[in-house]
Amino acid sequence: MTVDWRDAWVAALDEMELDVVAAEAMLADDHRYAEHPPANLWKPPTELGALPLELRPRADEILTRQLRAAEEIARRMVATRQQMAMNSRIETGEAVKRPVYLDRAM
Numbered sequence: 324m325t326v327d328w329r330d331a332w333v334a335a336l337d338e339m340e341l342d343v344v345a346a347e348a349m350l351a352d353d354h355r356y357a358e359h360p361p362a363n364l365w366k367p368p369t370e371l372g373a374l375p376l377e378l379r380p381r382a383d384e385i386l387t388r389q390l391r392a393a394e395e396i397a398r399r400m401v402a403t404r405q406q407m408a409m410n411s412r413i414e415t416g417e418a419v420k421r422p423v424y425l426d427r428a429m
Contacts, residue, residue, distance in 0.1 A: 329375050336378060337366045339385050346392040350399075 342365045374382055 328372055329378070331368065332375055332378050335371060336381055336385060338365060338368075339389075343385055343388045343392055346396070347394070350392060350395050360387050
């Protein structure tokens with residue numbers, strides 16, 4: 324049984340949509356993602372040919388969601404870096420790195 328061109332594209336878009344749904348879920352629930360990282364990464368299908376015209380709106384919508392998720396991931400990475408830099412400047416009381424007193428006897 325051969326899979327026709329449109330069905331192959333529908334399957335590819337289904338797989339891409341599942342990946343963007345997973346990314347959106349990760350962004351919505353950080354703790355769940357930390358406990359259950361993705362099992363496999365999406366690999367682009369080969370030899371699909373041109374996208375059927377009637378699937379273009381769906382493909383565009385998936386792309387928009389992917390870009391939005393990527394933008395949010397980048398924003399959170401920057402916020403995490405800023406938080407880490409702030410945390411590194413906070414004194415914890417452990418192993419103070421500067422002198423506690425100055426010996427002027429010399």
